[in-house]
Amino acid sequence: MINAVRKHRPSLSEIAYEEIKEMILSGELAQGERIVLERMSEQLNLSITPIREALNKLAQDDLILVTPRSSYEVISLDTEDINDILDLREMLETFALRTAGDNLTNFPVDSFRELLHKINSSGSYKKFVEADIKFHETIVATSKNDRLGRLYSYIRNPERLLMIPSAKIEGRIETAIKEHLAILDAIEKKDLDLAVKHLSFHIQRVKSLLFKAHKEG
Numbered sequence: 001m002i003n004a005v006r007k008h009r010p011s012l013s014e015i016a017y018e019e020i021k022e023m024i025l026s027g028e029l030a031q032g033e034r035i036v037l038e039r040m041s042e043q044l045n046l047s048i049t050p051i052r053e054a055l056n057k058l059a060q061d062d063l064i065l066v067t068p069r070s071s072y073e074v075i076s077l078d079t080e081d082i083n084d085i086l087d088l089r090e091m092l093e094t095f096a097l098r099t100a101g102d103n104l105t106n107f108p109v110d111s112f113r114e115l116l117h118k119i120n121s122s123g124s125y126k127k128f129v130e131a132d133i134k135f136h137e138t139i140v141a142t143s144k145n146d147r148l149g150r151l152y153s154y155i156r157n158p159e160r161l162l163m164i165p166s167a168k169i170e171g172r173i174e175t176a177i178k179e180h181l182a183i184l185d186a187i188e189k190k191d192l193d194l195a196v197k198h199l200s201f202h203i204q205r206v207k208s209l210l211f212k213a214h215k216e217g
Contacts (some may be wrong), residue, residue, distance in 0.1 A: 012049075026126065027064075030074065034072070079214055086207040089136075093203070095148065096142055109188045112131075121176045129167050133156075182198045183202065
């Protein structure tokens with residue numbers, strides 16, 4: 001008799017965790033927004049206990065701030081956070097390219113070109129954010145340093161929070177796609193120095209735009 005593999009059934013707190021996390025990372029819950037347990041319970045049709053457990057777990061992921069009175073709010077990133085996160089991102093991603101070696105020849109250049117052109121036509125910032133995440137995670141994954149991915153994951157959640165306001169800047173999606181295509185062209189030509197140069201420019205450009213948006217906001 002063959003034992004069937006039992007599929008893991010997510011608990012209510014796991015369901016709440018995934019739902020609220022997506023609300024934060026999609027921008028549905030804005031930075032600094034207070035989360036009222038009763039309201040979230042009604043919205044997700046779950047009791048308060050799994051909601052509270054999910055929020056405490058999200059606090060461990062640096063997405064939720066628990067105040068002294070045990071209330072909850074989405075983290076709010078200031079200019080110092082923006083600077084630190086983007087500098088780390090540049091350091092890790094350019095290191096990934098420089099340590100990719102022959103892995104870089106397998107980079108899915110054509111697939112990303114096709115994807116980026118489709119997004120440019122649609123103008124959807126949500127689709128762009130998803131593609132941007134996939135693009136930069138693929139860059140990190142090319143590195144022959146197996147520990148790099150774990151280091152990179154530390155900044156992914158707060159960094160994704162920053163991508164939403166960046167993508168919503170008028171004209172930014174079209175410009176960012178051009179920056180991504182320049183990186184792809186350099187990778188295809190096996191011009192590592194040029195790829196690193198374009199990648200650094202892209203990340204620093206994001207940083208300057210976020211500084212400007214934060215100042216104006």
